[in-house]
Amino acid sequence: MLLRIDPLSPVPLFEQLAASIRADAGSGALRVGERLPAAREVAAALDINVHTVLRAYQLLRDEGLVDLRRGRGAVVTARAGEYSSLGLAIPQLVEEAKRLGLSAAALTALVTKEYLS
Amino acid sequence: MTRSALLFRLLTVAVLLPLAIGAIAVVVMVGWLPGAPSAVIVHWGVDANQTGSPSLYPTLVAIVVPGLAVIFGILIGLTVRAGKPSPHQKLLAAVSFSESLLISGLSVALLGIQRQPGPNQVIDNPTGVVVAGVVVAAALGVGAWFALPPASAGVRAGAGVPARPLPLAGGERAVWIHRATTPTALVVLLVGVLLVVAAGAAVGILIAGPVAWIVVVLPVLIIVMLATTIHWNVRVDDSGLTASGALGFPRFHVPLADVRSASVVNVNPLVDFGGWGIRRGMNRRFGLVTRSGEALEVLRTDGRAFVVTVDDAAGAAALLAALVARV
Numbered sequence: 133m134l135l136r137i138d139p140l141s142p143v144p145l146f147e148q149l150a151a152s153i154r155a156d157a158g159s160g161a162l163r164v165g166e167r168l169p170a171a172r173e174v175a176a177a178l179d180i181n182v183h184t185v186l187r188a189y190q191l192l193r194d195e196g197l198v199d200l201r202r203g204r205g206a207v208v209t210a211r212a213g214e215y216s217s218l219g220l221a222i223p224q225l226v227e228e229a230k231r232l233g234l235s236a237a238a239l240t241a242l243v244t245k246e247y248l249s
Numbered sequence: 250m251t252r253s254a255l256l257f258r259l260l261t262v263a264v265l266l267p268l269a270i271g272a273i274a275v276v277v278m279v280g281w282l283p284g285a286p287s288a289v290i291v292h293w294g295v296d297a298n299q300t301g302s303p304s305l306y307p308t309l310v311a312i313v314v315p316g317l318a319v320i321f322g323i324l325i326g327l328t329v330r331a332g333k334p335s336p337h338q339k340l341l342a343a344v345s346f347s348e349s350l351l352i353s354g355l356s357v358a359l360l361g362i363q364r365q366p367g368p369n370q371v372i373d374n375p376t377g378v379v380v381a382g383v384v385v386a387a388a389l390g391v392g393a394w395f396a397l398p399p400a401s402a403g404v405r406a407g408a409g410v411p412a413r414p415l416p417l418a419g420g421e422r423a424v425w426i427h428r429a430t431t432p433t434a435l436v437v438l439l440v441g442v443l444l445v446v447a448a449g450a451a452v453g454i455l456i457a458g459p460v461a462w463i464v465v466v467l468p469v470l471i472i473v474m475l476a477t478t479i480h481w482n483v484r485v486d487d488s489g490l491t492a493s494g495a496l497g498f499p500r501f502h503v504p505l506a507d508v509r510s511a512s513v514v515n516v517n518p519l520v521d522f523g524g525w526g527i528r529r530g531m532n533r534r535f536g537l538v539t540r541s542g543e544a545l546e547v548l549r550t551d552g553r554a555f556v557v558t559v560d561d562a563a564g565a566a567a568l569l570a571a572l573v574a575r576v
Contacts, residue, residue, distance in 0.1 A: 134415075134564050136423035161561050169426040169482075177424035177486035 133162055133169070137178055145180055149188035157197060157212040158219025168198060168206035250398060252331040259334060262393050263342040264322040267349030271314030274353035278307040281364050289363040290372060306360040314349045321345035328519040333401035336531060337523040339394055347390025355382045403531035404521055406554035409512025409546050412566030414574045422487070425568045429481040429492070429559040431539040435525070439475055446471060478526050481537050483545070483557055485565045487572055490547055492537055492557050499527070501537065503555050508573050509548045511566035516544040516558050530556070 133156045137148045156162040171185040178185075189206045192198045197215070198206040229239040250258075285303040292299040321341050328338060355378070362372050417423060431439075447468045477494035484491045489505040518538045522528035528536040534546075536556040545562035547555045547569065559565065 133427065133561070134423060134425050134568060136417070136421055138418050138421040140418075140420045161564065167428075169484075173426065173482075173484065174424060177426075177484060177488075178422045180422075 135169075135174060135178065137180065145184050146187040146191060149174075149185060150191045153188070153192060154197065154215065155219075157208070157215040158222065160216055160219070162208055162212055164208055164210050164212050166208045167204070168208070170205060250332065252329060255331065255334060255398070256326065256329045258397060259325050259329060259338055259342045260322055262397060263325055263345040264318045266346055267314055267318040270349050270353045271310050271318075274310050274314075274357050275307045277357055278303075278310070278360050281360060282307075285360070285364055289360065293375065303360060303363070306356045310353055310356050314352055317348060317352075318345055324519070328517070330520075334398060335403060335520050336400040337519065339397050339400050340523075342397060343390045343394040346393040347386045350389055351382055351386035354386065355379060358382065404514070404534070405532045406534050406552060407510065407512070407546070407548035409514040411510035411512050411548075412563065412570045414571035415564075415567035417571045417575065423568055423571075425485040425561075425565045427483050427559050427561055427565065429483050429537060429539050429557055431479040431525070435540070436479060439479070443468065443471060443475065474526075478537075479539065481539065481557060481559070483559050483565070485568050485572070490545075490555065490565075490569065501555070503547050503549060505569075505572055505576060507549045507551070508569060509550045510573075511545065511547050511569040513562045513566055514544050514546045514556065515542060516556060517541055518558075522556075 133153065135149055135152045137145050137152075139145070141148065143151075153162065153168065168189065171182050171189060174185045175182040189198060189200060193200045193206070196209060196211045199209055200206050225243075226239065229242075234242075282303055287302070288300040289303045289306075290298045291301040291305050321344070325338050325341050328335070334342075358378050359372070359375060362375075362378070415423070450468050477496050477498060480495040481492045482495075487505065488502075489508060490503040491500065492502075493500040516522070516536070516538060518525050518528075518541055521534070522530040522536045522538050525538045525540075528538050530536050533553040534556055535553065536544075537558070538544075538556070539558050542558065543560065543562050544556050544558040545565045549555065
């Protein structure tokens with residue numbers, strides 16, 4: 133799985149990490165029953181605090197995407213399979229926005245407005 | 250060369266000739282049985298030699314030679330394709346030929362020496378006979394290698410299409426982590442083999458007592474090797490590529506500075522690496538091989554290649570390419 137963060141982005145790091153993992157679930161790169169990498173390993177590789185990684189994992193647990201079990205780490209739940217339709221819809225959405233010449237911010241604003249309505 | 254023609258050449262050396270050699274040896278030895286002593290030495294030990302019926306010699310050859318020939322034949326048959334044989338296929342065929350010669354030849358020689366009753370100096374210490382047998386069998390094995398068609402050059406290092414870099418923003422940090430796993434069926438097979446070895450060790454300890462330390466050390470060594478090599482944790486980050494065994498060791502690392510390019514390749518374990526595990530393949534390719542199929546290949550600046558069979562190899566290759574481009 134690919135985890136990426138941009139320290140210059142205004143989005144909190146743990147939100148960025150969680151978004152990376154959701155994206156992997158959407159693309160099918162993350163399978164049901166798979167274990168997320170150890171928080172320590174991710175933190176060391178990205179040079180961030182281990183609590184930031186754990187906070188991202190906790191956020192995903194609250195969403196039901198992973199199960200956190202002592203000694204077993206973070207295990208991907210059956211919910212990951214349901215993310216795939218979302219993973220298919222988003223590229224279509226982005227493609228359409230690009231065709232219309234909309235910026236990422238403009239598309240995000242549209243999606244946010246729809247979500248909150 | 251067509252697949253069937255090549256298969257015939259390889260199996261002639263690996264199966265047909267060993268079967269013929271074994272059959273001749275059995276016929277010769279069975280012919281000696283009526284006039285042979287009722288007990289001959291069948292096992293040479295440090296403390297004492299064991300005796301047994303002379304019929305044990307042809308029985309051993311009749312079981313072991315065809316058994317090994319069939320195993321070698323299956324290993325070859327599974328991997329042969331049209332074209333040139335791989336060096337591993339040639340090696341398997343030559344070893345099968347050589348090993349059947351050695352077993353058959355030594356059995357005939359050792360039984361032949363004991364055919365006449367009475368004391369015999371050679372049979373008390375047959376080291377010379379065994380050494381001579383090994384040398385002759387090895388020489389004929391080398392001959393078998395050269396009698397087979399020339400080997401293919403194999404997959405060259407860096408044969409894959411270099412991955413396009415993943416788009417990364419200037420300050421963006423990324424890590425790719427995945428586990429390279431061995432298929433469950435293969436693990437079950439390995440555990441089965443291990444249980445057989447452990448049972449053998451238990452029997453060995455019961456018979457020989459604690460003197461047989463080697464039979465205890467061997468299964469323990471195999472357990473450690475299996476436990477460390479059936480899963481690999483593979484990571485790509487700004488330090489390069491790291492693969493560590495299930496227990497954290499052994500650890501293999503390709504620094505980012507040594508990476509020329511990364512690509513996705515298809516691995517056939519027996520053809521490309523001669524098997525599974527930590528492998529040295531042809532053409533300076535080093536492999537961590539847990540299954541067949543998709544693999545990440547990293548071409549190093551010195552021309553060597555590091556291969557690991559892992560899912561989403563494309564993701565790993567793209568990130569490596571991006572990190573290399575950024576340095």
